Amino acid sequence: MAATLWAAALAASSLITSANAFYLPGTAPRDYHVNDRVPLYVNALTPMVLSADSKLFTMLKNESCMPICTATVPAKDAKFINDRIREDYAINWLVDGLPAAEMKEDERTKEIFYDMGFNLGDDEREEFKTNPALHNHYDIVLNYHTRDNVNYRVVGVVVWPRSIAHSSAKTLDCAAKKPRPLVLAEDQENSVTYSYTIHWRLHDGTIICIFSTAKIHWFSLINSLVIVIFLCVMVSMILVRTVSRDISRYNAIDLSEDVQEDFGWKLVHGEVFRSPRFPMVLSVLVGNGAQLCVMVGVTLSRLL
Numbered sequence: 001m002a003a004t005l006w007a008a009a010l011a012a013s014s015l016i017t018s019a020n021a022f023y024l025p026g027t028a029p030r031d032y033h034v035n036d037r038v039p040l041y042v043n044a045l046t047p048m049v050l051s052a053d054s055k056l057f058t059m060l061k062n063e064s065c066m067p068i069c070t071a072t073v074p075a076k077d078a079k080f081i082n083d084r085i086r087e088d089y090a091i092n093w094l095v096d097g098l099p100a101a102e103m104k105e106d107e108r109t110k111e112i113f114y115d116m117g118f119n120l121g122d123d124e125r126e127e128f129k130t131n132p133a134l135h136n137h138y139d140i141v142l143n144y145h146t147r148d149n150v151n152y153r154v155v156g157v158v159v160w161p162r163s164i165a166h167s168s169a170k171t172l173d174c175a176a177k178k179p180r181p182l183v184l185a186e187d188q189e190n191s192v193t194y195s196y197t198i199h200w201r202l203h204d205g206t207i208i209c210i211f212s213t214a215k216i217h218w219f220s221l222i223n224s225l226v227i228v229i230f231l232c233v234m235v236s237m238i239l240v241r242t243v244s245r246d247i248s249r250y251n252a253i254d255l256s257e258d259v260q261e262d263f264g265w266k267l268v269h270g271e272v273f274r275s276p277r278f279p280m281v282l283s284v285l286v287g288n289g290a291q292l293c294v295m296v297g298v299t300l301s302r303l304l
Contacts, residue, residue, distance in 0.1 A: 029153050030096060030097075030153065031151035031152065031153060032059045032151070032152045032153070032154070033059065033150065033151065033152070034059055034060050034152070035058055035059055035060070035061065036058070036059045037057065037058060037059075038057035038058070038059055038095060038096055038142075038154060039057070039095070039096065040057050040093060040094070040095055041093070041094040041095075042091070042092070042093060042094075057095065057142070057198070059144075059152055059200075060144070060152065060200050061198075061200070062198060062199050062200060063196070063197065063198045064174070064197050065172050065174035065175065065195060065197055066195060066196055066197070066198075067169055067170075067172060067193060067194070067195050068194040068195060068196060069193075069194055070169045070191060070192065070193045070194075071191075071192045071194070072189060072190070072191055072192075073184060073189070073190040073191075073192055074189055074190075075185070075186055075187055075188055075189060075190075078184035078185060078186050078190055079186040081120070081121070081134060081184055082121075082131065082132050082184055082186065084120055084121075085119075085120050085121030085122070085123050085132040085133075085134065086123050086132060088119065089119075089120045090116075090117035090118060090119055090120060091117055091118055091119075091120055091135075091161075092116070092117040093117075093157065093159070095142065095154060095157045096154040098154060098155075098156065098157055099116050099117070099157070100116075100117065100118065100140075100157040100158070100159045101114040101115060101116055101117070101118075101156075101157065101158055101159070102114070102115050102117065102118035102119070102158070102159055102160065102161070103115075103158060103160070114158070118135070118138075118159045118160075118161045119135060119161060120134070120135060121133055121134045121135050121163065122135065122163060122181075127181075128181070128183075131183045131184075131185075131186075132183070133163035133181040133182055133183055134163055134182050134183070134184055134192065135161035135162060135163050136162075136163060136164060136166075136182050136192055136193065136194050136195065137161070137162040137163070137164045137174060137194070137195045137196065137197075138159050138160070138161055138162075138195075138196045138197070139159070139160040139161075139162065139196075139197045139199075140157070140158075140159050140196060140197065140198045140199070141157075141158045141159075141160075141199050141200075141201055142154060142156075142157055142198065142199070142200050142201070143155050143156035143157070143158070143201050143202075143203035144200055144201070144202060144203060145202070145203050145204070146202075155203050156203060162179075163179075163181040163182045163183075164176075164179040164180070164181070164182060164195070165179065165180040165181060165182040165183075166182075166193040166195065168193070169193050172193070172195050174195060174197060221300075
Protein backbone atom coordinates (compact mmCIF):
# COMPACT_ATOMS: atom_id res chain seq x y z
CA MET A 1 0.00 0.00 0.00
CA ALA A 2 2.78 2.40 0.93
CA ALA A 3 4.64 1.61 -2.29
CA THR A 4 1.50 2.39 -4.29
CA LEU A 5 1.10 5.77 -2.57
CA TRP A 6 4.73 6.67 -3.20
CA ALA A 7 4.38 5.74 -6.86
CA ALA A 8 1.25 7.90 -7.18
CA ALA A 9 3.01 10.83 -5.49
CA LEU A 10 6.01 10.53 -7.82
CA ALA A 11 3.73 10.35 -10.85
CA ALA A 12 1.86 13.48 -9.74
CA SER A 13 5.09 15.38 -9.05
CA SER A 14 6.33 14.63 -12.56
CA LEU A 15 3.41 16.67 -13.92
CA ILE A 16 4.42 19.80 -11.99
CA THR A 17 5.98 22.55 -14.10
CA SER A 18 7.67 25.75 -13.00
CA ALA A 19 5.72 29.00 -13.25
CA ASN A 20 6.24 32.67 -12.46
CA ALA A 21 3.56 34.36 -10.40
CA PHE A 22 2.97 37.23 -8.05
CA TYR A 23 0.28 38.42 -5.69
CA LEU A 24 -0.66 41.95 -4.72
CA PRO A 25 -2.60 41.94 -1.43
CA GLY A 26 -6.25 42.76 -1.97
CA THR A 27 -6.31 42.56 -5.75
CA ALA A 28 -5.12 40.73 -8.83
CA PRO A 29 -4.17 42.33 -12.17
CA ARG A 30 -6.96 42.63 -14.68
CA ASP A 31 -6.75 43.38 -18.38
CA TYR A 32 -8.98 46.01 -20.00
CA HIS A 33 -9.63 47.05 -23.57
CA VAL A 34 -10.11 50.54 -24.95
CA ASN A 35 -13.39 52.11 -23.72
CA ASP A 36 -13.91 49.40 -21.09
CA ARG A 37 -15.29 50.65 -17.79
CA VAL A 38 -12.86 50.68 -14.87
CA PRO A 39 -14.67 50.37 -11.50
CA LEU A 40 -14.27 53.00 -8.81
CA TYR A 41 -15.02 52.13 -5.18
CA VAL A 42 -15.22 54.47 -2.22
CA ASN A 43 -13.68 52.86 0.89
CA ALA A 44 -12.87 49.15 1.04
CA LEU A 45 -15.34 48.38 3.88
CA THR A 46 -18.38 49.80 2.07
CA PRO A 47 -17.79 49.16 -1.63
CA MET A 48 -20.51 51.35 -3.11
CA VAL A 49 -19.74 52.09 -6.75
CA LEU A 50 -20.22 55.74 -7.64
CA SER A 51 -23.18 56.41 -9.89
CA ALA A 52 -20.89 58.06 -12.43
CA ASP A 53 -18.21 55.37 -12.56
CA SER A 54 -18.80 54.55 -16.23
CA LYS A 55 -18.40 58.23 -17.00
CA LEU A 56 -15.45 58.86 -14.74
CA PHE A 57 -13.27 55.92 -15.63
CA THR A 58 -13.34 54.75 -19.23
CA MET A 59 -10.14 53.11 -20.39
CA LEU A 60 -7.87 55.56 -22.29
CA LYS A 61 -10.56 58.25 -22.50
CA ASN A 62 -9.31 61.64 -21.31
CA GLU A 63 -11.90 64.09 -20.05
CA SER A 64 -11.49 67.70 -18.98
CA CYS A 65 -13.57 69.62 -16.44
CA MET A 66 -16.59 67.33 -16.44
CA PRO A 67 -19.44 67.79 -13.93
CA ILE A 68 -20.38 64.95 -11.61
CA CYS A 69 -23.35 66.29 -9.69
CA THR A 70 -24.67 69.25 -7.73
CA ALA A 71 -25.51 68.68 -4.07
CA THR A 72 -27.32 70.86 -1.55
CA VAL A 73 -25.59 71.02 1.83
CA PRO A 74 -27.68 72.29 4.78
CA ALA A 75 -26.12 74.55 7.40
CA LYS A 76 -25.94 71.72 9.96
CA ASP A 77 -24.13 69.44 7.51
CA ALA A 78 -21.82 72.28 6.50
CA LYS A 79 -20.60 72.60 10.09
CA PHE A 80 -20.09 68.83 10.27
CA ILE A 81 -18.04 68.84 7.04
CA ASN A 82 -15.94 71.81 8.16
CA ASP A 83 -15.15 70.06 11.45
CA ARG A 84 -14.04 66.95 9.57
CA ILE A 85 -11.78 69.07 7.34
CA ARG A 86 -10.14 70.60 10.42
CA GLU A 87 -9.56 67.07 11.72
CA ASP A 88 -7.72 66.15 8.47
CA TYR A 89 -10.23 63.59 7.27
CA ALA A 90 -9.36 61.99 3.93
CA ILE A 91 -11.26 60.42 1.05
CA ASN A 92 -10.26 56.91 0.00
CA TRP A 93 -10.83 55.59 -3.50
CA LEU A 94 -10.10 52.17 -4.96
CA VAL A 95 -9.66 51.98 -8.73
CA ASP A 96 -9.37 48.43 -10.03
CA GLY A 97 -8.30 47.41 -6.52
CA LEU A 98 -5.55 50.05 -6.29
CA PRO A 99 -5.84 52.83 -3.68
CA ALA A 100 -5.80 56.40 -4.96
CA ALA A 101 -2.97 58.55 -3.62
CA GLU A 102 -2.05 62.22 -3.41
CA MET A 103 1.44 63.59 -4.01
CA LYS A 104 2.68 65.68 -1.09
CA GLU A 105 5.90 67.37 -0.03
CA ASP A 106 7.60 66.66 3.27
CA GLU A 107 7.93 69.96 5.13
CA ARG A 108 11.23 68.96 6.73
CA THR A 109 13.08 67.12 3.96
CA LYS A 110 11.23 68.65 0.96
CA GLU A 111 10.87 65.18 -0.52
CA ILE A 112 7.88 64.27 -2.67
CA PHE A 113 5.93 61.22 -1.48
CA TYR A 114 2.62 59.47 -2.10
CA ASP A 115 0.01 59.71 0.65
CA MET A 116 -2.79 57.16 0.56
CA GLY A 117 -6.12 58.93 0.04
CA PHE A 118 -6.57 62.67 -0.40
CA ASN A 119 -7.77 65.39 1.93
CA LEU A 120 -11.45 66.23 2.22
CA GLY A 121 -10.59 69.93 2.27
CA ASP A 122 -7.91 72.51 2.99
CA ASP A 123 -7.41 74.37 6.26
CA GLU A 124 -3.63 74.80 6.20
CA ARG A 125 -3.43 78.06 4.28
CA GLU A 126 -3.85 81.23 6.28
CA GLU A 127 -7.00 82.27 4.41
CA PHE A 128 -8.70 78.99 5.41
CA LYS A 129 -7.86 79.03 9.13
CA THR A 130 -11.31 80.34 10.06
CA ASN A 131 -13.41 78.69 7.37
CA PRO A 132 -11.81 75.71 5.59
CA ALA A 133 -12.26 75.10 1.87
CA LEU A 134 -14.00 71.98 0.57
CA HIS A 135 -12.33 70.02 -2.23
CA ASN A 136 -14.95 69.57 -4.94
CA HIS A 137 -12.78 69.17 -8.06
CA TYR A 138 -10.47 66.21 -8.69
CA ASP A 139 -7.60 66.13 -11.17
CA ILE A 140 -7.12 62.40 -11.68
CA VAL A 141 -4.13 60.76 -13.36
CA LEU A 142 -4.52 57.06 -14.14
CA ASN A 143 -1.27 55.29 -14.97
CA TYR A 144 -1.61 52.30 -17.26
CA HIS A 145 0.62 49.69 -18.87
CA THR A 146 0.28 47.65 -22.04
CA ARG A 147 2.42 45.11 -23.90
CA ASP A 148 0.43 44.56 -27.08
CA ASN A 149 -1.70 47.74 -27.38
CA VAL A 150 -4.77 45.56 -26.93
CA ASN A 151 -4.81 44.65 -23.23
CA TYR A 152 -4.27 47.43 -20.70
CA ARG A 153 -3.72 47.36 -16.95
CA VAL A 154 -4.13 50.09 -14.36
CA VAL A 155 -0.91 50.41 -12.34
CA GLY A 156 -1.46 53.60 -10.35
CA VAL A 157 -3.95 56.30 -9.40
CA VAL A 158 -2.93 59.81 -8.35
CA VAL A 159 -5.46 62.51 -7.41
CA TRP A 160 -4.91 66.25 -6.98
CA PRO A 161 -7.97 67.68 -5.21
CA ARG A 162 -8.88 71.35 -5.60
CA SER A 163 -11.49 73.72 -4.21
CA ILE A 164 -13.37 75.64 -6.91
CA ALA A 165 -16.56 77.64 -6.41
CA HIS A 166 -18.11 76.98 -9.82
CA SER A 167 -20.46 79.62 -11.19
CA SER A 168 -23.04 76.91 -11.91
CA ALA A 169 -23.32 73.28 -12.94
CA LYS A 170 -23.22 74.36 -16.60
CA THR A 171 -20.49 76.97 -16.16
CA LEU A 172 -17.43 75.33 -14.62
CA ASP A 173 -14.36 77.36 -13.68
CA CYS A 174 -11.73 74.60 -13.80
CA ALA A 175 -9.53 76.51 -16.26
CA ALA A 176 -9.32 79.66 -14.15
CA LYS A 177 -5.78 80.49 -13.01
CA LYS A 178 -6.91 81.55 -9.54
CA PRO A 179 -10.40 80.14 -9.03
CA ARG A 180 -12.47 81.25 -6.09
CA PRO A 181 -12.34 78.52 -3.39
CA LEU A 182 -15.49 76.83 -2.17
CA VAL A 183 -16.17 77.65 1.48
CA LEU A 184 -19.26 76.20 3.16
CA ALA A 185 -21.27 78.73 5.15
CA GLU A 186 -22.45 77.29 8.46
CA ASP A 187 -25.44 79.63 8.76
CA GLN A 188 -27.16 78.95 5.45
CA GLU A 189 -27.78 76.33 2.78
CA ASN A 190 -24.93 75.69 0.33
CA SER A 191 -24.87 74.44 -3.25
CA VAL A 192 -21.83 72.30 -4.14
CA THR A 193 -20.98 71.30 -7.71
CA TYR A 194 -18.50 68.43 -8.03
CA SER A 195 -16.31 68.06 -11.10
CA TYR A 196 -13.29 66.15 -12.34
CA THR A 197 -10.56 66.02 -14.94
CA ILE A 198 -9.12 62.67 -15.95
CA HIS A 199 -5.90 61.92 -17.82
CA TRP A 200 -4.48 58.53 -18.78
CA ARG A 201 -0.68 58.27 -18.73
CA LEU A 202 1.50 55.43 -19.99
CA HIS A 203 3.70 53.89 -17.30
CA ASP A 204 6.62 51.45 -17.41
CA GLY A 205 4.51 48.59 -16.06
CA THR A 206 5.43 48.36 -12.39
CA ILE A 207 2.79 49.02 -9.76
CA ILE A 208 3.27 52.51 -8.34
CA CYS A 209 4.16 51.98 -4.69
CA ILE A 210 2.39 54.29 -2.27
CA PHE A 211 3.16 52.25 0.86
CA SER A 212 6.88 53.06 1.07
CA THR A 213 6.29 55.93 3.49
CA ALA A 214 4.21 53.85 5.88
CA LYS A 215 6.10 53.21 9.09
CA ILE A 216 5.32 51.08 12.10
CA HIS A 217 5.19 52.97 15.38
CA TRP A 218 7.48 50.55 17.17
CA PHE A 219 7.94 52.75 20.24
CA SER A 220 4.21 53.00 20.87
CA LEU A 221 3.77 49.30 20.14
CA ILE A 222 6.54 48.23 22.53
CA ASN A 223 5.34 50.68 25.17
CA SER A 224 1.81 49.23 25.08
CA LEU A 225 3.19 45.69 25.16
CA VAL A 226 5.36 46.44 28.20
CA ILE A 227 2.40 47.97 30.04
CA VAL A 228 0.23 44.92 29.32
CA ILE A 229 2.96 42.53 30.48
CA PHE A 230 3.53 44.58 33.65
CA LEU A 231 -0.18 44.57 34.51
CA CYS A 232 -0.44 40.82 33.87
CA VAL A 233 2.56 40.13 36.10
CA MET A 234 1.19 42.37 38.85
CA VAL A 235 -2.25 40.73 38.81
CA SER A 236 -0.63 37.27 38.77
CA MET A 237 1.51 38.12 41.80
CA ILE A 238 -1.54 39.35 43.72
CA LEU A 239 -3.47 36.18 42.90
CA VAL A 240 -0.55 33.94 43.85
CA ARG A 241 -0.09 35.70 47.18
CA THR A 242 -3.82 35.55 47.95
CA VAL A 243 -4.16 31.85 47.10
CA SER A 244 -0.96 30.89 48.95
CA ARG A 245 -2.14 32.76 52.06
CA ASP A 246 -5.48 30.94 51.98
CA ILE A 247 -3.74 27.59 51.53
CA SER A 248 -1.51 28.32 54.52
CA ARG A 249 -4.56 29.16 56.63
CA TYR A 250 -6.27 25.90 55.63
CA ASN A 251 -3.16 23.89 56.43
CA ALA A 252 -2.96 25.52 59.86
CA ILE A 253 -6.47 24.36 60.83
CA ASP A 254 -6.53 21.47 63.29
CA LEU A 255 -8.42 18.60 61.68
CA SER A 256 -9.61 17.42 65.08
CA GLU A 257 -11.64 20.58 65.53
CA ASP A 258 -15.05 21.09 64.07
CA VAL A 259 -15.08 21.81 60.38
CA GLN A 260 -15.19 25.53 59.93
CA GLU A 261 -17.00 27.43 57.21
CA ASP A 262 -15.12 27.76 53.95
CA PHE A 263 -13.47 31.08 53.29
CA GLY A 264 -11.20 32.65 50.70
CA TRP A 265 -10.74 31.09 47.29
CA LYS A 266 -12.60 27.89 48.33
CA LEU A 267 -15.84 29.86 48.20
CA VAL A 268 -15.56 30.06 44.41
CA HIS A 269 -13.50 26.99 43.53
CA GLY A 270 -16.61 25.08 42.53
CA GLU A 271 -18.07 27.89 40.43
CA VAL A 272 -15.77 27.11 37.50
CA PHE A 273 -17.81 23.97 36.81
CA ARG A 274 -21.12 25.81 36.87
CA SER A 275 -22.70 26.51 33.47
CA PRO A 276 -22.78 30.27 32.65
CA ARG A 277 -26.09 32.07 32.21
CA PHE A 278 -25.35 33.01 28.59
CA PRO A 279 -23.03 30.32 27.19
CA MET A 280 -23.49 31.39 23.56
CA VAL A 281 -22.51 34.99 24.26
CA LEU A 282 -19.49 33.83 26.26
CA SER A 283 -18.34 31.48 23.48
CA VAL A 284 -18.72 34.22 20.85
CA LEU A 285 -16.71 36.71 22.89
CA VAL A 286 -13.98 34.19 23.68
CA GLY A 287 -13.80 33.07 20.05
CA ASN A 288 -13.59 36.62 18.71
CA GLY A 289 -10.96 37.53 21.28
CA ALA A 290 -8.87 34.49 20.40
CA GLN A 291 -9.16 35.29 16.68
CA LEU A 292 -8.08 38.90 17.23
CA CYS A 293 -5.09 37.82 19.32
CA VAL A 294 -3.99 35.28 16.71
CA MET A 295 -4.37 37.75 13.82
CA VAL A 296 -2.45 40.44 15.73
CA GLY A 297 0.35 37.97 16.33
CA VAL A 298 0.40 36.83 12.69
CA THR A 299 0.37 40.42 11.40
CA LEU A 300 3.19 41.51 13.68
CA SER A 301 5.25 38.44 12.84
CA ARG A 302 4.96 39.22 9.11
CA LEU A 303 6.08 42.81 9.69
CA LEU A 304 9.23 41.83 11.57
